[in-house]
Amino acid sequence: MxxxxxxxxxxxxxxxxxxxxxxxxxxxxxxxxxxAVAKAVDVQFKKGASSANYYGKLKGNKYDSYTFYAKKNQKLSVKIAGGNVDTYLFHKNLANSVNVGEYAPEVDDKGYYTLPYSGEYELRVLQPRSQASRGKKPVYWLEISIL
CATH class of the missing domain: 1.20.5 (Single alpha-helices involved in coiled-coils or other helix-helix interfaces)
Known part of the structure; x- marks a missing residue:
């Protein structure tokens, strides 16, 4: 005891x-x-517009987050210019993120990704780890279009 x-x-x-x-x-x-989020943006399209443009600058392992709402089967186009950056799309029903960069296999030959769900999406713009670890600070210009 x-x-x-x-x-x-x-x-x-x-x-x-x-x-x-x-x-x-x-x-x-x-x-x-x-x-890890450097900048969070709620994407807003001007009345009658189907695209919006943004400017950003990344530092280290931080990423910029762009959120928007879309309907199932709408087409998303992400065009990016500037530094060495990647774009990944997230949705609560997606098992994994989707690379929506210019030459990604998920994007069709016209540069569009067909959205599989309705609801809120998040587009993250980030730089590769190898570049972030070297202290690079890429500048980029982003165009998000939804048709």
């Missing part, structure tokens, strides 16, 4: 501290992922 009491007394502080440690590490990783 004495050994059982000793074991419980030793285990009790671990049980009390563990949720605190887990919560702290979860919030730290959540803030680390949100720290």
């Amino acid at each position: 004495k050994n059982l009491t000793t074991s419980i007394l030793l285990a009790l502080p671990i049980l009390v501290v563990s949720p605190t440690v887990m919560a702290a590490s979860a919030s730290a990783s959540a803030s680390a992922s949100s720290d």
